[in-house]
Amino acid sequence: MNQLLIHNPATGALITQVAADDGASVAAKAERARAAQPAWQATPLAERKACITRFRTAIVAQLETLAALMTSETGKPITMSRNELNGLLGRIDFFLKEVAAQLQTETVFNEGGMTEQIEHLPLGVVVNISAWNYPWFVGGNVYIAALLTGNAVLYKPSEYAALTGMAMARLLHEAGVPTDIFITVIGDGAVGAALLEQRIDGLFFTGSYATGAKIAQTLGPRMVKLQLELGGKDPTYVTDDADPRVAAESLADGAMYNAGQGCCSVERIYVHERIHDAFVAALVQAVQSFKVGDPMLDDTYLGPLTRAQQIEVLDAQVADARAKGAALLCGGARLHGPGNWYAPTVLSGVNHTMELMREESFGPIVGIQKVSGDAEAVQLMNDTRYGLTAGVFTPDEARAKALLAQIHSGSVYWNCCDRVSPRLPWSGRGDSGIGLTLSTHGIQTFTRHKAWHLRQA
Ligand code: NAD
Numbered sequence: 001m002n003q004l005l006i007h008n009p010a011t012g013a014l015i016t017q018v019a020a021d022d023g024a025s026v027a028a029k030a031e032r033a034r035a036a037q038p039a040w041q042a043t044p045l046a047e048r049k050a051c052i053t054r055f056r057t058a059i060v061a062q063l064e065t066l067a068a069l070m071t072s073e074t075g076k077p078i079t080m081s082r083n084e085l086n087g088l089l090g091r092i093d094f095f096l097k098e099v100a101a102q103l104q105t106e107t108v109f110n111e112g113g114m115t116e117q118i119e120h121l122p123l124g125v126v127v128n129i130s131a132w133n134y135p136w137f138v139g140g141n142v143y144i145a146a147l148l149t150g151n152a153v154l155y156k157p158s159e160y161a162a163l164t165g166m167a168m169a170r171l172l173h174e175a176g177v178p179t180d181i182f183i184t185v186i187g188d189g190a191v192g193a194a195l196l197e198q199r200i201d202g203l204f205f206t207g208s209y210a211t212g213a214k215i216a217q218t219l220g221p222r223m224v225k226l227q228l229e230l231g232g233k234d235p236t237y238v239t240d241d242a243d244p245r246v247a248a249e250s251l252a253d254g255a256m257y258n259a260g261q262g263c264c265s266v267e268r269i270y271v272h273e274r275i276h277d278a279f280v281a282a283l284v285q286a287v288q289s290f291k292v293g294d295p296m297l298d299d300t301y302l303g304p305l306t307r308a309q310q311i312e313v314l315d316a317q318v319a320d321a322r323a324k325g326a327a328l329l330c331g332g333a334r335l336h337g338p339g340n341w342y343a344p345t346v347l348s349g350v351n352h353t354m355e356l357m358r359e360e361s362f363g364p365i366v367g368i369q370k371v372s373g374d375a376e377a378v379q380l381m382n383d384t385r386y387g388l389t390a391g392v393f394t395p396d397e398a399r400a401k402a403l404l405a406q407i408h409s410g411s412v413y414w415n416c417c418d419r420v421s422p423r424l425p426w427s428g429r430g431d432s433g434i435g436l437t438l439s440t441h442g443i444q445t446f447t448r449h450k451a452w453h454l455r456q457a
Contacts, residue, residue, distance in 0.1 A: 004162055004187055009075035009304045010295050012338040018162060020187040023194045029154060029183045030198035033125045036180035037152035041122050045103060047176075048148055049096055054175035056092045059085060062171070068296070070164045074132055075304040075340070077295045080258055088136045092144060094422035095443065099148045102443040113456035120447040122150035123225060124201035129192045129215070130165070131206045132158035132306055133261045133362075138206040138229070139168060141426070141437035146204070147177060149446040154200070156185040156192050158207075160306050193218075200224055202446070206263075208360075209386075209431045227435030227445065230428060231360040232388030233267050236417055237377040237403065238279055239394040240272035247393040248282035254417035255366040256290055256344055259302055263432075264389045266417050268357055269368045270377045276370045280348050283368065284329045287344045292335070305340040305363055314342055314363045317356040321367065326350045331365070352383055360386070374399070378406045387429030391417045410436075 002020035007013065021029070040048070059066065067081035076084070102120065109116035128142040135157060143153045157165025169184045185191060189211065196203070196218045202225040205215055212228040219226050236254070238247045254266035271279045295303030305311060311334050318332045331345030342363055350357055350367035357367050371377045381390050391413035392400045404412040410427035413419060420426055420438070427436035436442055 002187065004159055006073055006163060008072055008339070009306050009308070010339045012340075015072060016163070018166070018186060021185050021191045021194070022187075023197075026185055026191060026194040027198060029185060030125065030195075030200065032180040033152040033154055033183055034199065036178055037122075037125055037150075040147075040152060040178065040181045041150040043150075045100060045148070048150070049099065051172070051176040052092060052096060052144060052148060055171055055177070056089060058171045058175060059088065066164070066167055069167060070135065070161070071295050071303075073163050074135070074161055074306045075295050076258055076306075077300045077303045079298060079300075084134055084136050088140050091137070091140055091422040091438070094438075095144050095148055098440050099145070099443055102440055103149060103447070115452070115454040115456075117452040117454065119450040119452060120149075120444070121450055122146075123446055123448055125152045125154065125199075126202035126204060126446065127154045127156070127195050127198075127200050129156045129195065129203070129205045129207065130158055130161075132160035133258065133263070135161040135164045136168070137420070139165070141442065142204045142206075143168075143182065145437070145443045146446045147172075147182060149443060151202070151446055152181045152183075154183050154185055154195060154198075156187070156195060159188045162186055203227070204435075204437075205229065212433060225448075227437075228433040229263070229426070229435070229437065230431060230433040231362070231386060232263050232265075232428065232432050233358065233360055233384050233386045234264055234389045234391075234409075234417075235268040235270060235381040235384070236266050236391040236393065236413075237270045237371070237374075237381060238272065238275065239374070239377075239392065239396070239399065240274040241395055241399075242272075242275065242393040243395075244271075244275045244279035245282045248279050249286050250393070250415075251366075251417060252283055252286035252290075256287060256302060256364050257418060259305055259342070260364040260366070261306060261362055262418060264411070264418050264420065265362075266391075267361055267366060268381075269366060270371045270380055271368060272377075273370050273372055276368075280329070280346075280368055283366075284346050287346055288330055290344055292341070292344070302344060302364060305342055308340045310363055311340060311342055314345070314361060314365055317354075317359070317361055317365065318345065318347070321347050321350055321354040321356045324351070324354050326354060326356070326367070352380065358384070374403055378403060382406070382408050385431045388432040389413060389417075391415075
């Protein structure tokens with residue numbers, strides 16, 4: 001049996017090893033899910049909702065243990081692990097409140113003996129291949145809505161959040177979700193690839209563009225419903241009428257929260273030349289005030305990177321930016337000692353010839369570029385292959401809306417950043433992906449629509 005080794009990114013120590021899947025066990029799990037799904041679809045919605053309600057209750061009861069488990073394997077500071085679990089509760093509540101209306105058969109025409117109806121049916125067996133950076137959020141966005149709508153789920157947590165994924169399964173099963181309806185598949189990318197070979201009805205992926213593109217290539221000819229939530233290079237523009245200190249404090253948090261390992265972390269900042277210097281000074285001050293340390297401690301803001309290999313990406317981006325003339329204002333190197341530590345890093349004088357402003361960093365690093373006005377800011381914000389989120393800081397609502405209307409991204413922010421709401425669709429444009437989760441549309445996405453044309457004899 002293959003083993004998956006789980007390390008603590010803060011210390012490099014081995015936490016444990018768990019049994020991993022192989023091609024044969026993945027196939028057996030997919031068959032079990034296929035056999036069990038019709039009974040789950042036939043289970044009254046009230047019972048499916050009761051399972052998810054009990055799952056929610058268990059999360060609340062075990063929140064401290066679950067937070068500590070997530071922190072131990074991902075390095076996420078404990079307060080942020082608690083925030084993620086608490087944030088998940090609001091998402092569960094939203095799904096529980098909205099799911100019935102989304103499954104209701106709609107009569108859209110009824111005249112002269114002709115009735116037309118839309119029925120909402122589960123897809124069947126869906127696969128969820130997930131990321132490690134917000135495992136409860138990005139997993140829950142998929143499997144909670146998928147289970148409520150009557151699907152069986154094969155859930156592959158990231159190899160960097162496998163213990164958390166196994167805890168999710170335990171809680172769901174204890175809450176009454178049948179063991180063949182929510183099945184974890186444990187392992188690395190090769191195990192994820194084995195999932196693609198199974199007979200499945202939907203593939204919901206959260207992860208990098210590189211992996212998403214491979215999955216799309218494999219599944220394209222198979223006509224399986226495919227949803228890809230991928231990376232970003234999210235920009236924010238600070239206008240000349242913004243308060244530089246207020247904007248800097250918010251954006252420092254948006255760039256550095258969870259060590260910058262968020263798909264919607266702020267990765268590029270454009271600042272109007274009139275307030276550029278004041279903003280840069282305030283941002284560096286805010287970043288330097290963040291406490292770096294043991295992620296298990298309540299007062300730690302910045303923990304380690306989850307994956308050691310990302311340190312090389314950050315080092316290369318810093319070296320490339322400096323070679324092309326950027327000013328390194330703080331950080332810029334790994335912090336020595338065991339574990340995957342990188343100093344919070346701010347660079348100014350950057351431009352779009354630099355990798356730092358083009359490719360996802362996924363770490364505690366941000367570049368600041370001076371702009372002459374709104375037109376240049378819009379042009380630069382849109383100069384990206386990604387399109388997940390983008391923001392503007394200004395007290396002028398009309399100016400903000402006019403700017404944001406020109407931005408090609410799934411979400412736009414006025415005077416805020418790095419924010420996700422269960423009520424709003426979460427989607428990307430360009431290489432940030434296809435499809436969406438959250439909102440009522442993110443419930444519908446786990447259903448297929450059957451059209452009924454009914455004529456009275
Ligand atoms: P990743 O692509 O390395 O891995 C994601 C998952 O895919 C893991 O479970 C991995 O085991 C699996 N996988 C790897 N190779 C595979 C293959 N060939 N076939 C099938 N599965 C395979 O990404 P990651 O490092 O886990 O996550 C970080 C990325 O996720 C970042 O780019 C981030 O922006 C993105 N992300 C996006 C969102 C969003 O909502 N758009 C949310 C969170 C993270």
